[in-house]
Amino acid sequence: MKLKALIGLAAATATLFAAPVRAEEIVLKVAHFWPATALSQQKILEPWCAKIAVESDNRLKCQIFPAMQLGGTPAQLIQQAADGVADIVWTLPGYTAGRFPSVEVFELPFMTHNAEGASRAAWAYYEQFGQKDFESVKPLAFHVHDAGHIHNNKRPITRMSDFRGLKMRAPTRLTNRMIAHLGATPVAMPMPQTPEAVSKGVVDGYVLPWEVIPTMKLHEMTKYHTEMDASQPSLYTTFFTIAMNKARYDSLPDELKKVIDANSGADFSAAIGRAWDESAPAARQQAVDRGNQFHTIPASEAAEWVKVGDRLAAEWVKEVSGKGYPGQEMLDTARALIATHSAR
Structure with a gap:
């Protein structure tokens, strides 16, 4: 009996003083x-x-x-x-x-x-x-x-012909191709490199959504902003x-x-x-407050711009289909999914 009591006391003492087991962080x-x-x-x-x-x-x-x-x-x-x-x-x-x-x-x-x-x-x-x-x-x-827009320091872009002679930064392969179709010379670079490229004149402008611009202080380096009419789909996104x-x-x-x-x-x-x-309205307002110049491409003039998108889409379908992807089905499905979920 004494032995059992001693064993019980030892067990209780061990339990009392044992460190709690914590799950791994x-x-x-x-x-x-x-x-x-x-x-x-x-x-x-x-x-x-x-x-x-x-x-x-x-x-x-x-x-x-x-x-x-x-x-x-x-x-x-x-x-x-x-x-x-x-x-x-x-x-x-x-x-x-x-x-x-x-x-x-x-x-x-x-x-x-x-x-x-x-x-x-x-x-x-x-x-x-x-x-x-x-x-x-x-x-x-x-x-x-959010919707990507056109920003530059050379001149207001009010029509597609205004892109001629401009060097424009864009982030990815397709946005660079879009810039080329619009008439400018595309310059591919990641977003963090853009402020230095703008300040040194390596590029005349860039395409970006509004949210990024104040974060990188680009609204302080840019004079002109061009947006599509709000009734139109976004010029581009990433x-x-x-x-x-x-x-x-x-x-x-x-x-x-x-x-x-x-x-x-x-x-x-x-x-x-x-x-x-x-985030877009407040970010855009910072460019407004600096007195930067804005231009909107009206819906009545958007058809010429949309043709650029149609040509790029056809090129993309042909290209990825050649790599074994179901290009047209992918394009049609993406458009249908965007329409379905954007209507909610």
Whole structure:
């Protein structure tokens, strides 16, 4: 009896003084090319990271590396996710020209009406046509930005002939092709290089959505802005992804995979697009307040511009079909999905 009592006392004492076992805390390295003050980090990444922390009981946390702090260039981000240099990246697939042909369709001119609807459509389109292109990573979201516009320092652009002789920055293969069809000389470069290129006269202008411009202080370097009539589809937009390293995701316990999955996909994609839509008026106002000059291409003159988009779409269908993709079906599906989700 005394022996049993001693054993019981020892067990109770061990239980009393044992350190509590804490679940492992997992820190995800999240990399992107914007400055830390940009909408992308403050309105999207930071709230997303806070949400997965709460839903995982603080077992999932983020360490965010803005402005390429993990090294490399914006064009290398998608490979950094594939290789595990970063656990999660936010980038443009189009920065690596030709690697993700399936999703280029969203960057054709006059495809979208708003970023929210087009971003929800982008996820649905990826599920049907893009999974092979993105098999090296685990996509968490696909989205587009708000309407892209034309900005330059040389002269007001009121008609297509005004593009002649201009050197214009554009982000991706198809937007550069659009610039060439409009009559300017395209200069390909990632967004972070644009302010220096503008200030040094390497380019005369650029195409960008409004949200980015104050973040990069480009409204202080630019005189003229040209927009399409609001009744028309966007002149262009750019396709983005937030993608995760597959091995990092696969290594998570099932309950933490569920947290990531619950905060990925169509709803997350649409929320990012909505944030871009909502950001545009205030960003545009900063250019207005500086007294910059604005011009709108009226709907009555838009037909000539839309023909440029039609030619580019036909070229794209022929090109990707030659690579074994169902080009026309992809174009038709993208347009139908955008129309469906933008009408909601």
